Amino acid sequence: xxxxxxxxxxxxxxxxxxxxxxxxxxxxxxxxxxxxxxxxxxxxxxxxxxxxxxxxxxxxxxxxxxxxxxxxxxxxxxxxxxxxxxxxxxxxxxxxxxxxxxxxxxxxxxxxxxxxxxxxxxxxxxxxxxxxxxxxxxxxxxxxxxxxxxxxxxxxxxxxxxxxxxxxxxxxxxxxxxxxxxxxxxxxxxxxxxxxxxxxxxxxxxxxxxxxxxxxxxxxxxxxxxxxxxxxxxxxxxxxxxxxxxxxxxxxxxxxxxxxxxxxxxxxxxxxxxxxxxxxxxxxxxxxxxxxxxxxxxxxxxxxxxxxxxxxxxxxxxxxxxxxxxxxxxxxxxxxxxxxxxxxxxxxxxxxxxxxxxxxx
Numbered sequence: 584x585x586x587x588x589x590x591x592x593x594x595x596x597x598x599x600x601x602x603x604x605x606x607x608x609x610x611x612x613x614x615x616x617x618x619x620x621x622x623x624x625x626x627x628x629x630x631x632x633x634x635x636x637x638x639x640x641x642x643x644x645x646x647x648x649x650x651x652x653x654x655x656x657x658x659x660x661x662x663x664x665x666x667x668x669x670x671x672x673x674x675x676x677x678x679x680x681x682x683x684x685x686x687x688x689x690x691x692x693x694x695x696x697x698x699x700x701x702x703x704x705x706x707x708x709x710x711x712x713x714x715x716x717x718x719x720x721x722x723x724x725x726x727x728x729x730x731x732x733x734x735x736x737x738x739x740x741x742x743x744x745x746x747x748x749x750x751x752x753x754x755x756x757x758x759x760x761x762x763x764x765x766x767x768x769x770x771x772x773x774x775x776x777x778x779x780x781x782x783x784x785x786x787x788x789x790x791x792x793x794x795x796x797x798x799x800x801x802x803x804x805x806x807x808x809x810x811x812x813x814x815x816x817x818x819x820x821x822x823x824x825x826x827x828x829x830x831x832x833x834x835x836x837x838x839x840x841x842x843x844x845x846x847x848x849x850x851x852x853x854x855x856x857x858x859x860x861x862x863x864x865x866x867x868x869x870x871x872x873x874x875x876x877x878x879x880x881x882x883x884x885x886x887x888x889x890x891x892x893x894x895x896x897x898x899x900x901x902x903x904x905x906x907x908x909x910x911x912x913x914x915x916x917x918x919x920x921x922x923x924x925x926x927x928x929x930x931x932x933x934x935x936x937x938x939x940x941x942x943x944x
Contacts, residue, residue, distance in 0.1 A: 594624040595701075597693055597757075598676035601629045601684060602666040607637035609685035609802065611645075617682050618649050622693040628673055631656040632666040663808070664768035664777060667753075671767060676760065683754035685807070687716070689798040696757040699792055703733055707762025707789025708782065710751040711798035715882065718804050724877050726752075726801075729944070730793050736786030737841070743779065744824065744848040746943050747856060751791060753778040755799040762789040769826070774808055775819030780827040787831070803882060810883055813860035814895040817853050824849050850902045854912075855941055857899040861915065862931040864892055865924040878934055 599617050603610050617627060629642050629652060639656060646652040661669065670681060678700060680693070689695075692711065699709050715724030728750040734742070743749045766784035768777055782791070803809065825846070832842050863880060864887050887895065896916075903909050918924055930937060938944055 595677040596624050598674035598679040599625055599627045599682050600670035600674050601682050602670050603638060603684040604632040605634045605636045606684045607641045611641045613684050613686060614645050616688040619690050620693045621690050625651050626675055627652045628670060629654045630666050630670050633657050633660045663774060664770050668767045678757050678759055680757045681753050685802045686754050687800045692798045699794060703792055705790045706733060706792035707785040708751055708756050708758045709792030710756035711794040711796055713755050714797050714800040715803050716800045723882055728793060732793060734791045736789055739786045739791040740783050744845045747852040750793050751782050773819035773822050775816040776823045779823055783827050809879060813856050813880060814891050817857060817898055850904050854899055854902040854908050857895050859934060860895045862927040865927040866931045867928050
């Protein structure tokens with residue numbers, strides 16, 4: 584019996600786009616789980632941002648063995664966000680995924696995403712939970728998100744603004760072409776949290792999906808773009824999210840009260856995030872690797888310089904808004920002045936519980 588006219592037997596084309604620069608070894612490893620996906624209708628675009636290592640040789644070797652690969656090499660560096668935008672512009676699929684050159688994926692990831700998207704036509708982007716791994720592919724953390732399978736877009740934006748965390752991650756999510764529209768990365772925007780405005784643009788008119796399984800792995804090491812202190816990345820968060828608030832208000836002037844609440848959330852999140860940074864300064868020992876809910880900052884196990892520490896305190900002071908935050912800052916300074924800092928070290932070891940108490944979930 585022939586299927587109803589509304590049902591297509593042709594699987595939708597999915598574009599797996601790979602922006603890369605100077606990561607030949609990890610790219611070679613990553614392509615194994617990109618090209619090895621069990622979903623058939625794929626195009627694979629590799630955009631080489633003027634690498635000067637062995638990236639070109641790796642890409643041409645893979646392209647020779649897999650006809651689905653289209654390799655583009657840029658003659659000059661077009662920037663991280665520019666390279667991502669090139670990939671978004673060139674992708675031809677109904678769905679697309681940005682696959683970073685140092686991560687790995689379950690070979691069923693794309694099949695799971697396509698099935699989810701087809702089952703939820705209101706969803707503009709979907710992501711699965713993910714593991715954090717080191718250079719030896721050892722699991723050093725996990726990111727599971729207590730969110731609904733389908734979250735209304737504005738609720739997703741509100742939740743992300745409040746918590747400082749997104750259930751969508753740019754190297755692990757799938758985007759519906761129709762939902763992406765003309766949304767792109769801001770070319771000269773700070774790198775940190777640069778994907779948040781893109782997700783928010785999608786979420787203005789589409790729902791956001793989530794699969795509660797760890798189906799991909801984020802590789803965290805010293806050369807990752809995320810390997811930065813809170814003190815150094817706080818400005819990126821402020822600039823990128825404040826810019827988005829400005830732009831959202833231009834498109835949706837009737838959302839003035841909503842945007843005002845988002846701006847307050849930005850300041851509140853940064854105040855407490857910087858407080859956590861200060862607390863980390865006084866930790867007495869590293870958090871054991873068996874604690875899979877460790878933050879990236881615990882995993883990196885760094886110590887601020889005295890100058891960075893003073894800057895963190897200055898930033899924290901500037902983001903105070905509520906009476907509670909003013910009192911918390913005064914208490915923090917008092918503890919530091921009296922050299923009674925063990926409570927701060929204790930707090931740094933219970934960041935997940937603290938986020939819950941402060942409503943940063």
